[in-house]
Amino acid sequence: MGRTSNARQRLLDAACELMLTRSFGAVGVADICARADVRKGSFYYFFESKQALTLAAIDAHWQRQREGWLAILQTAHPALDRLRRLIEETAATQRVAQEALGMVSGCALANLALELSTQDHVVQARLQEIFAEQIALVEGTLQNAAAAGTLAAASATHAVARAIVAQMEGMVLFAKLGNDPDVLDDLWRQTLRLLQVAEAVSA
Amino acid sequence: MGRTSNARQRLLDAACELMLTRSFGAVGVADICARADVRKGSFYYFFESKQALTLAAIDAHWQRQREGWLAILQTAHPALDRLRRLIEETAATQRVAQEALGMVSGCALANLALELSTQDHVVQARLQEIFAEQIALVEGTLQNAAAAGTLAAASATHAVARAIVAQMEGMVLFAKLGNDPDVLDDLWRQTLRLLQVAEAVSA
Numbered sequence: 276m277g278r279t280s281n282a283r284q285r286l287l288d289a290a291c292e293l294m295l296t297r298s299f300g301a302v303g304v305a306d307i308c309a310r311a312d313v314r315k316g317s318f319y320y321f322f323e324s325k326q327a328l329t330l331a332a333i334d335a336h337w338q339r340q341r342e343g344w345l346a347i348l349q350t351a352h353p354a355l356d357r358l359r360r361l362i363e364e365t366a367a368t369q370r371v372a373q374e375a376l377g378m379v380s381g382c383a384l385a386n387l388a389l390e391l392s393t394q395d396h397v398v399q400a401r402l403q404e405i406f407a408e409q410i411a412l413v414e415g416t417l418q419n420a421a422a423a424g425t426l427a428a429a430s431a432t433h434a435v436a437r438a439i440v441a442q443m444e445g446m447v448l449f450a451k452l453g454n455d456p457d458v459l460d461d462l463w464r465q466t467l468r469l470l471q472v473a474e475a476v477s478a
Numbered sequence: 479m480g481r482t483s484n485a486r487q488r489l490l491d492a493a494c495e496l497m498l499t500r501s502f503g504a505v506g507v508a509d510i511c512a513r514a515d516v517r518k519g520s521f522y523y524f525f526e527s528k529q530a531l532t533l534a535a536i537d538a539h540w541q542r543q544r545e546g547w548l549a550i551l552q553t554a555h556p557a558l559d560r561l562r563r564l565i566e567e568t569a570a571t572q573r574v575a576q577e578a579l580g581m582v583s584g585c586a587l588a589n590l591a592l593e594l595s596t597q598d599h600v601v602q603a604r605l606q607e608i609f610a611e612q613i614a615l616v617e618g619t620l621q622n623a624a625a626a627g628t629l630a631a632a633s634a635t636h637a638v639a640r641a642i643v644a645q646m647e648g649m650v651l652f653a654k655l656g657n658d659p660d661v662l663d664d665l666w667r668q669t670l671r672l673l674q675v676a677e678a679v680s681a
Contacts, residue, residue, distance in 0.1 A: 280591060291611065294524065295596070296597070297503070297596070297597060297598045298501045298502065298503020298504055298593050298594065299501065300501020300503065300504040301503040301504035317565070322523075330494060334516075337580070353547050378595075378596050381592055382527070385575070385651060386592045388654065388655045389568075389584055389588060389592045389593065389651060389654065390501050390589065390649055391501065391584075391587045392501045392581075392654050392655050392657070393498070393581050393583060393586070393654070394499070394500060394501065394560065395570075399655060399657075402655055403655055403656060404654060406652065406663070421485060422528075422628065434664050434667070434668070435671070437649075437652065437664075438648075438664070438668040438671070440644065440648070441645055441647050441648025441649045441651070441652060441668075442644055442648055443648070444647070444648040444651055445577055445641075445643070445644025445645055445648035446640075446641075446644045446645040447652075448588060448591055448592060448644070448647055448648075449609065449640065449644060450480050451591065451592065451595050451642070452591045452602060452605055452606055452609060454595070454602075458640075461637050461640075461641070465638075465641040465644075466638070466673060467640075468641070468669045468672045468674060469668060469672060470671075471671060471674070475551065
């Protein structure tokens with residue numbers, strides 16, 4: 276594919292990075308092109324608008340993240356172990372971002388959800404679908420645990436799965452605000468509280 | 479005071495509204511002045527920079543919100559009842575915002591925390607202080623409950639208080655993303671899980 280597909284990928288990578296580090300609403304096509312080292316004239320060959328790139332970058336980000344989630348959740352390990360690994364992976368991801376970008380950059384999807392939901396209803400709708408998918412993946416894992424008898428049925432609900440993802444996003448906000456990924460080390464303990472599972476049982 | 483103080487207040491109000499509805503990083507002094515109906519030349523009479531207005535608007539927002547929190551938390555009601563009212567107030571606030579602005583606008587402080595933490599370390603530091611104060615207010619209430627024997631000491635910790643505020647912010651994110659304040663009706667039930675308190679006990 277060579278240079279052409281390379282330019283498209285660089286535009287996607289630049290958009291993903293700018294979602295993590297800047298007010299994305301304040302970022303223009305020229306900024307994205309400069310960061311990607313792509314001429315502005317070429318931008319519209321690949322994307323018809325900044326919104327089209329935003330949607331493609333969101334999808335690329337979630338596709339990567341989703342592969343990571345599935346690699347953890349679709350294994351033969353006990354369900355609560357899989358969930359613990361998913362939570363630990365959240366902390367690890369923020370640590371890697373801090374090393375790569377010099378700061379905890381948070382969750383690109385949550386950043387955009389809070390920044391753009393009131394302004395861009397196409398982006399908002401896509402982010403809604405992705406968060407619904409995240410919650411469904413957690414809910415499926417909780418149901419696996421309930422089926423295996425390691426979780427009460429009352430804890431294997433959509434509402435509890437949503438609370439777990441909300442807790443992750445709220446704690447990632449604190450990690451970003453304090454530029455401190457260590458606060459995420461507490462996430463599993465709080466998740467066990469949401470699940471009404473004693474810590475010793477799950478260890 | 480008349481027109482002068484009125485213009486300052488209108489600038490603060492406009493900034494607060496734009497924090498809820500727009501990418502605040504993309505909002506310029508001219509936008510704020512237009513929304514406030516204040517001439518741009520007058521802006522710098524009141525604030526030396528957009529950052530100075532941002533900090534003043536954050537403080538004004540939190541001062542108002544803090545008064546609401548204290549009016550609930552500094553009463554003679556049982557501690558867990560006070561906490562429940564605080565949580566219910568979060569849902570009510572988002573409903574009022576939806577009616578006033580036509581959309582769930584989320585929490586101005588969380589919106590700014592995710593959008594600006596990586597870009598403006600003065601704003602980041604001020605938001606850190608405010609969230610620390612929120613967590614301390616919740617922690618104090620948990621300690622009241624523990625002292626009254628309605629909460630286990632292991633649940634009356636800084637970590638649990640932080641988890642409760644994180645849960646609020648994560649669920650407000652979902653309310654904003656879905657333009658649906660009803661998801662917040664589940665917040666108290668999830669808070670009870672974090673506190674390891676049975677629902678019937680607290681009712």
